[in-house]
Amino acid sequence: MFYLIGLGLCDEKDITVRGLEAVKSCTRIYLEAYTSILMIQKEKLEAFYGKELILADRDMVETESDEILRDADKENVALLVVGDPFGATTHTDIVLRARSLKIPTRVIHNASIMNAIGACGLQLYNFGQTVSLVFFTDTWKPDSFYDRIKENADLGMHTLVLLDIKVKEQSEENLARGRKIYEPPRYMSIPQAVSQLSEIEELRNGGILTPAKTLAIAVSRVGGGEGQERIVSGTLEELGSQDPSVFGEPLHSLVIVGKRIHHLEIEYAESFSVDRETWRNVARDVYGCSLE
Amino acid sequence: MFYLIGLGLCDEKDITVRGLEAVKSCTRIYLEAYTSILMIQKEKLEAFYGKELILADRDMVETESDEILRDADKENVALLVVGDPFGATTHTDIVLRARSLKIPTRVIHNASIMNAIGACGLQLYNFGQTVSLVFFTDTWKPDSFYDRIKENADLGMHTLVLLDIKVKEQSEENLARGRKIYEPPRYMSIPQAVSQLSEIEELRNGGILTPAKTLAIAVSRVGGGEGQERIVSGTLEELGSQDPSVFGEPLHSLVIVGKRIHHLEIEYAESFSVDRETWRNVARDVYGCSLE
Numbered sequence: 117m118f119y120l121i122g123l124g125l126c127d128e129k130d131i132t133v134r135g136l137e138a139v140k141s142c143t144r145i146y147l148e149a150y151t152s153i154l155m156i157q158k159e160k161l162e163a164f165y166g167k168e169l170i171l172a173d174r175d176m177v178e179t180e181s182d183e184i185l186r187d188a189d190k191e192n193v194a195l196l197v198v199g200d201p202f203g204a205t206t207h208t209d210i211v212l213r214a215r216s217l218k219i220p221t222r223v224i225h226n227a228s229i230m231n232a233i234g235a236c237g238l239q240l241y242n243f244g245q246t247v248s249l250v251f252f253t254d255t256w257k258p259d260s261f262y263d264r265i266k267e268n269a270d271l272g273m274h275t276l277v278l279l280d281i282k283v284k285e286q287s288e289e290n291l292a293r294g295r296k297i298y299e300p301p302r303y304m305s306i307p308q309a310v311s312q313l314s315e316i317e318e319l320r321n322g323g324i325l326t327p328a329k330t331l332a333i334a335v336s337r338v339g340g341g342e343g344q345e346r347i348v349s350g351t352l353e354e355l356g357s358q359d360p361s362v363f364g365e366p367l368h369s370l371v372i373v374g375k376r377i378h379h380l381e382i383e384y385a386e387s388f389s390v391d392r393e394t395w396r397n398v399a400r401d402v403y404g405c406s407l408e
Numbered sequence: 409m410f411y412l413i414g415l416g417l418c419d420e421k422d423i424t425v426r427g428l429e430a431v432k433s434c435t436r437i438y439l440e441a442y443t444s445i446l447m448i449q450k451e452k453l454e455a456f457y458g459k460e461l462i463l464a465d466r467d468m469v470e471t472e473s474d475e476i477l478r479d480a481d482k483e484n485v486a487l488l489v490v491g492d493p494f495g496a497t498t499h500t501d502i503v504l505r506a507r508s509l510k511i512p513t514r515v516i517h518n519a520s521i522m523n524a525i526g527a528c529g530l531q532l533y534n535f536g537q538t539v540s541l542v543f544f545t546d547t548w549k550p551d552s553f554y555d556r557i558k559e560n561a562d563l564g565m566h567t568l569v570l571l572d573i574k575v576k577e578q579s580e581e582n583l584a585r586g587r588k589i590y591e592p593p594r595y596m597s598i599p600q601a602v603s604q605l606s607e608i609e610e611l612r613n614g615g616i617l618t619p620a621k622t623l624a625i626a627v628s629r630v631g632g633g634e635g636q637e638r639i640v641s642g643t644l645e646e647l648g649s650q651d652p653s654v655f656g657e658p659l660h661s662l663v664i665v666g667k668r669i670h671h672l673e674i675e676y677a678e679s680f681s682v683d684r685e686t687w688r689n690v691a692r693d694v695y696g697c698s699l700e
Binding site for chain 2: 129130202224241271272387
């Protein structure tokens with residue numbers, strides 16, 4: 117059996133009981149280390165499972181799927197994925213490959229940011245499409261996310277914005293010299309995300325990401341409990357001017373609040389706000405929420 | 409501590425290790441028995457936890473939250489929720505109440521249909537807002553879902569349609585006589601859902617749910633493994649004409665496929681299709697997918 121197992125959002129204890137049983141039955145266990153970054157180390161997972169893990173970067177999952185699937189018709193093999201296997205990055209390719217090799221496959225689902233974002237208090241029903249925001253460079257500032265957010269905003273829907281992470285980056289020099297030396301991972305911070313959003317708003321001028329008039333909610337380490345999870349709400353302007361430490365440890369995500377919001381959702385998220393008065397004023401004056 | 413714990417999608421083993429530890433630490437454990445129906449019995453959960461559960465219907469969660477939260481500042485109390493606590497039905501009310509009583513709260517997330525629907529092979533990124541489809545009666549056919557699906561369809565986005573369930577219904581006679589006798593639970597089947605969708609399409613004529621030209625994917629018991637999980641793809645016409653047993657046991661959900669679909673997604677879902685040729689033809693001719 118080939119198991120594709122979601123690890124959930126935070127640490128070794130977020131695996132499901134079914135997932136843990138499956139892991140313990142496996143002869144080879146791969147840990148995917150690309151789409152997201154688990155908040156704990158491989159070693160801690162290994163100690164918890166009592167099993168060795170093989171790190172698999174995205175390249176390996178894509179190009180060496182036959183090696184991952186080797187003998188999975190005779191023994192149990194697992195690929196562990198942070199969040200859910202069909203979350204932000206899907207794993208349909210390896211499932212298709214398993215299918216064509218007649219290897220039975222079982223997916224063990226878990227929470228991912230795509231549903232746990234509900235923790236910010238906004239109804240999941242009213243989220244539109246999800247977008248990714250990549251690190252801008254001096255010469256490359258892809259802005260198609262803006263059209264997606266605008267489509268959602270025009271319908272009053274919320275947008276979940278997933279912030280870029282860079283792992284296994286090579287410096288230009290190392291790349292040029294063919295040295296496989298990698299830079300430390302980089303995570304986009306909330307202020308940086310806001311700065312990029314504002315830059316494109318200025319360029320495109322659609323009025324959907326105006327810093328002082330757009331409500332947003334920043335989240336990190338959802339489900340991580342006290343001292344880990346952070347939820348901060350405010351205007352884009354407020355979020356952009358906070359010290360990055362306010363938002364806790366990465367990974368960060370950002371929700372752009374749509375106009376189809378209920379006053380109870382505003383009141384729920386108010387307790388996370390940088391400034392209650394500003395939050396309520398913008399909700400009332402710009403979003404048309406009837407608040408007391 | 410007040411724990412709000414997601415049970416995941418299928419059975420007692422879908423709880424996370426963290427969730428199970430929390431349950432075992434609690435003096436009172438409530439099981440919410442409204443928003444969804446777990447596929448296993450309360451007794452089986454109790455045996456697995458070694459703890460007694462108190463059934464809490466939606467009424468109780470809404471009106472007796474103070475009783476649920478009683479003493480949660482001194483001992484551990486849990487409310488168990490099928491799926492994720494912030495899935496289709498959110499539990500912000502009771503969290504707000506706990507907050508105002510200064511009771512520390514921890515949410516333990518899990519998979520819900522809102523993210524596990526990715527198992528059908530469509531990118532979660534490209535889902536728009538989610539809609540619910542309620543049982544029509546002779547005199548009550550609420551059709552606002554149509555506007556929502558149209559908004560999504562106009563942007564090419566997919567729509568997750570959650571099908572109604574009726575629990576704790578009283579017959580008119582029992583209701584009139586004030587007898588608290590309840591009918592057996594009812595679950596909307598896929599053919600019934602398709603029939604309702606088609607009825608409103610005929611009425612509204614927006615061309616977004618034309619039976620022979622609209623691709624859809626029916627899912628049930630996602631994550632339930634072999635013999636439980638069912639995924640069936642086809643045109644609405646095809647799905648509507650299948651015997652309901654084709655779709656397995658409830659709960660059922662339906663995805664209306666949007667035009668912003670990649671040919672790899674079509675190919676993935678093809679293996680679940682009622683008829684491969686029809687699936688491919690409609691994908692090519694109506695959705696403009698470039699298939700070989």
